[in-house]
Structures are given as structure tokens and as C-alpha cells.
Amino acid sequence: MVRIKTCLSSILAAGILIASSQAWAQTVKVGMSAALTGPAQALGNGVKNGIESYFKYVNDNGGVNGNKLELIALDDGYEPAKAAPNMDKLISDGVIAVLGNVGTPTAIVTVPIANASKTLLFGAYTGAGVLRKDPPDRYVINYRASYAEETGAMVKNLLASGIKPEEIAFFTQNDGYGDAGFNGAVAALKAAGFSNVDFLAHGRYTRNTTNVEQALSTILDAQVEPKAIIMVGAYAPCAEFIREARKDFADVKFLNVSFVGSAPLLKALGNDAEGVIVTQVVPDVTSELPGVVEYRKNLQVYNSDLQPDFVSLEGYLVAKIFVEGLKAAPSMTREGVIDGLESLKNLDIGIGVPITYSSTQHQASHMVWPTVIKNGKYEPLDWSQMK
Known part of the structure; x- marks a missing residue:
């Protein structure tokens, strides 16, 4: 009888632990507004493919602290009039950040929305000065060198x-x-x-x-x-x-x-x-740098019909840095991920350029290849x- 009670207690405790872990785990939603159709669609889809390849890799390896990543990508056709409502929708839908948006004319309307809504705009595929204020906007953090x-x-x-x-x-x-x-x-x-x-x-x-x-x-x-x-x-x-x-x-x-x-x-x-x-603003896609080798491997695993290119490599690296910021975040919130990114110092992502951010430094790389x-x-x- 005692053994039966002990087994029942163990099963009950395990059930509580599983339920607790399931309640704790969540899907972290990340947004994106880019040209997925139209004359610039190769850029939007390229960045999206790179981000998704890394997110799938992370999810297949346990996620971020047990949390799965989901990219919600909306098409703006490289037009500001579509990018603004896309940002509003993504933010209202509860994304933790907006990642890899493509273009300067669209950034001109999305940067003010990011700042006003206190939602991070990270790793945009543009080198324009509107994303590079001095001192930097808290809610705009870049990867790439400027134009x-x-x-x-x-x-x-x-x-x-x-x-x-x-x-x-x-x-x-x-x-x-x-x-x-x-x-x-x-x-x-x-x-x-x-x-x-x-x-x-x-x-x-x-x-x-x-x-x-x-x-x-x-x-x-x-x-x-x-x-x-x-x-x-x-x-x-x-x-x-x-x-x-x-x-x-x-x-x-x-x-x-x-x-x-x-x-x-x-x-x-x-x-x-x-x-x-x-x-x-990224290394050559045929490089033997470890970060580029990893990119090619995971692109083959998760997007086997695609050939490596500079655009999807940039999306991949942006996603990789973002995930490191999430890991370092004191809380899985919009403010927490910014704090996590700003805490990154000399992060090695395998491209020969150490990644460092702070409250006064919101551009990771100044390298031009x-x-x-x-x-x-x-x-x-x-x-x-x-x-």
C-alpha cells in the first residue's frame, strides 16, 4: 500500500512538473515587414529565408530557454504606405520585436512607430541614417554597416x-x-x-x-x-x-x-x-569562416531548394545575434530583449567581427567586404x- 501511495505521489509530482513546464514554455512571436512580392521581393524573401533557417535550427535544439520562435512576416511590397499598417498589426498582435525589415523608404515610416510603441526594430536590411541616430534610439538596433x-x-x-x-x-x-x-x-x-x-x-x-x-x-x-x-x-x-x-x-x-x-x-x-x-556587409558566402559554414549547412537542412547568397546570410546572422540577445534578456519582454542585446560584448558569431552593443552603441558591424x-x-x- 505504501509503495502504491509512493508511486501515485511520484506520478502526481511528475504531472505537476510537466504541466508547470508546459505553462512556462511559450511561443515567442517575432514580426517582419518586407517586400515579399514586387520588384524587390528577392530581398524580402532572402532575409526571411535566412531568419527562418536559424529560427528552425534553434527550435529543433530546444528553443530559447525552452521557448519556441515564430516569425510572422507581412508583405509591404517595398512601399511605405503598406509598411506602416503592417507594423501596427504586428505590434498589436504581440510580437516581442520586429526583425529584418527591408528598405529605407519603409524604415522612414516604421522607425517612428517602433519608437512610439516601444517595440524593438532590430537588424533592418538598410544602411540608412534614419536608423542610426546619435545617441541611438533605444528601440532601433542595427547589425550592418551604413550606406x-x-x-x-x-x-x-x-x-x-x-x-x-x-x-x-x-x-x-x-x-x-x-x-x-x-x-x-x-x-x-x-x-x-x-x-x-x-x-x-x-x-x-x-x-x-x-x-x-x-x-x-x-x-x-x-x-x-x-x-x-x-x-x-x-x-x-x-x-x-x-x-x-x-x-x-x-x-x-x-x-x-x-x-x-x-x-x-x-x-x-x-x-x-x-x-x-x-x-x-557580410562575408563571402563561400567563406570557410565558421559562422558562414554553419549558415550554409542550416540553409541546406531547412531550405534545401535555395542557394546561399549574401541576403539570406545577413538574415541568418541577424537572427543569430537576436537569439543571443534573447538568451541574455533578464525577462522575455520587449524591454528585456533590448537589455539583453545591449549586454552583449565581444560576441563571436563566426564571421571575424566581434559583436558588441551598449546603450550608446546600436550598430554591431562597420565592416565592408x-x-x-x-x-x-x-x-x-x-x-x-x-x-
């Missing part, structure tokens, strides 16, 4: 290669994204002693179109024929511009920032891709060998 750092690196190394400031032209999207990259390049030119920036040819096009004719005409009319064109746009219009510009400029260098979308740009260019330069298309694929570029 100013990307175009600044371009200017610095173009000048070092012997190209004169007046031989640089610009092709940019006519909005905050294009402005961010252009202004960064202008700042670099001024720092190098060139102040006559109004002299430089600057062609612009309208977002979500491939209407590049007027922009090309502006550059063709430049007082000095350009030897380099810095491009701040999306892959479809940039590809169209490069194809058309090659008919008039035989030896000009085309330099794109990371947001262009490297894989879709390469595909769209086809035979016109050779020699096109793209700066990246230049690449160039050769024989139909991207290769690391040594700036000093650029001719």
Missing part, C-alpha cells in the same frame, strides 16, 4: 586607384535610400578635399520602376565623362541601367551598395555582369588591385 560607410569606402578606393573626383557619377533611387548612399559619398569626397559636388552628374529613377532613361541621359550629358558610377538602387533598375550604359561607356566601373541584391543582380545582368562591383563579378560569380575584391 555612408559603403559609399565612403568606394570613394576612398576609387580616388586611391587614380580616378579623379570629377570622374565619378551617381545613379540613385529618388528617395531616402538613394539620398543616404549619395550623401555618404559626398561626405567622403569633401573629406578628401573635393567640394564642388554640384559639378558631378547624378541620375535618379523612381522606386519600384525600371525607368532609367532620364537618369542615363543626365550622366551622358556630364561635363567630364565618368570613369566610375556609384549606384544606390535595387537590382532590376540597376541591371537595366548597366546594360544600357555599357553601350556608351566602354570602360566605366559600376559600383553598387549591398542593398542592390547581389544574386538577383547577377541573374538580371547575364552577360553584362563582368566586372561589376558590389560592396557587402568588396566583391566583384568574374566569370559569372562573385569574388572578393582587393581594393588595391582595382584598375
Whole structure:
């Protein structure tokens, strides 16, 4: 009888423990608003694929302190008018944070919503200054280098290669994204002693179109024929511009920032891709760095129909850092995850760049990796060998 009572007590205690553990475990909902359809869909889906690959890996290995991760991704088509209501819906649905949003024009409307609702906007796929205030907004934390750092690196190394400031032209999207990259390049030119920036040819096009004719005409009319064109746009219009510009400029260098979308740009260019330069904010996807090897492995496991690319790698790394912030969070709340991220110091995610945040430092990486298309694929570029 005593043994029966003991067994019953053990079963009851185990049941209470299981029930308690089930009550404690929860699904941590994370939001995302990005272009999942339309001309920029390769970017939104790429970031989403990277995030989901890491979240699935974490969930299959016990979650975060027993909690499973769920990504709720809404389509904004790269349009601010859709991004704002998406943010409102995600926040009202109780997401702990919004992760990997894509684009500058959309960020211009989503950053104020994040701040007003006290909801973290983390790892957005944009290098615009609107997400990089000094001191930083508490509710906006970044992974990647800024567009100013990307175009600044371009200017610095173009000048070092012997190209004169007046031989640089610009092709940019006519909005905050294009402005961010252009202004960064202008700042670099001024720092190098060139102040006559109004002299430089600057062609612009309208977002979500491939209407590049007027922009090309502006550059063709430049007082000095350009030897380099810095491009701040999306892959479809940039590809169209490069194809058309090659008919008039035989030896000009085309330099794109990371947001262009490297894989879709390469595909769209086809035979016109050779020699096109793209700066990246993540390492080369073929790298043997441990974080990149892990990414390729998990992409194969959880998205086996996809090929590795720079966009999904960035999404993967953003998710990885975010999870480390969750692990360090004093509470599984919106404020707690910010405190957890700000506590990260010299975190090694396997890309050779230690990740550190604080209340005054909300950008993890300032690293820019230049690449160039050769024989139909991207290769690391040594700036000093650029001719």
C-alpha cells in the first residue's frame, strides 16, 4: 500500500512538473515587414529565408530557454504606405520585436512607430541614417554597416586607384535610400578635399520602376565623362541601367551598395555582369569562416531548394545575434530583449567581427567586404588591385 501511495505521489509530482513546464514554455512571436512580392521581393524573401533557417535550427535544439520562435512576416511590397499598417498589426498582435525589415523608404515610416510603441526594430536590411541616430534610439538596433560607410569606402578606393573626383557619377533611387548612399559619398569626397559636388552628374529613377532613361541621359550629358558610377538602387533598375550604359561607356566601373541584391543582380545582368562591383556587409558566402559554414549547412537542412547568397546570410546572422540577445534578456519582454542585446560584448558569431552593443552603441558591424563579378560569380575584391 505504501509503495502504491509512493508511486501515485511520484506520478502526481511528475504531472505537476510537466504541466508547470508546459505553462512556462511559450511561443515567442517575432514580426517582419518586407517586400515579399514586387520588384524587390528577392530581398524580402532572402532575409526571411535566412531568419527562418536559424529560427528552425534553434527550435529543433530546444528553443530559447525552452521557448519556441515564430516569425510572422507581412508583405509591404517595398512601399511605405503598406509598411506602416503592417507594423501596427504586428505590434498589436504581440510580437516581442520586429526583425529584418527591408528598405529605407519603409524604415522612414516604421522607425517612428517602433519608437512610439516601444517595440524593438532590430537588424533592418538598410544602411540608412534614419536608423542610426546619435545617441541611438533605444528601440532601433542595427547589425550592418551604413550606406555612408559603403559609399565612403568606394570613394576612398576609387580616388586611391587614380580616378579623379570629377570622374565619378551617381545613379540613385529618388528617395531616402538613394539620398543616404549619395550623401555618404559626398561626405567622403569633401573629406578628401573635393567640394564642388554640384559639378558631378547624378541620375535618379523612381522606386519600384525600371525607368532609367532620364537618369542615363543626365550622366551622358556630364561635363567630364565618368570613369566610375556609384549606384544606390535595387537590382532590376540597376541591371537595366548597366546594360544600357555599357553601350556608351566602354570602360566605366559600376559600383553598387549591398542593398542592390547581389544574386538577383547577377541573374538580371547575364552577360553584362563582368566586372561589376558590389560592396557587402557580410562575408563571402563561400567563406570557410565558421559562422558562414554553419549558415550554409542550416540553409541546406531547412531550405534545401535555395542557394546561399549574401541576403539570406545577413538574415541568418541577424537572427543569430537576436537569439543571443534573447538568451541574455533578464525577462522575455520587449524591454528585456533590448537589455539583453545591449549586454552583449565581444560576441563571436563566426564571421571575424566581434559583436558588441551598449546603450550608446546600436550598430554591431562597420565592416565592408568588396566583391566583384568574374566569370559569372562573385569574388572578393582587393581594393588595391582595382584598375
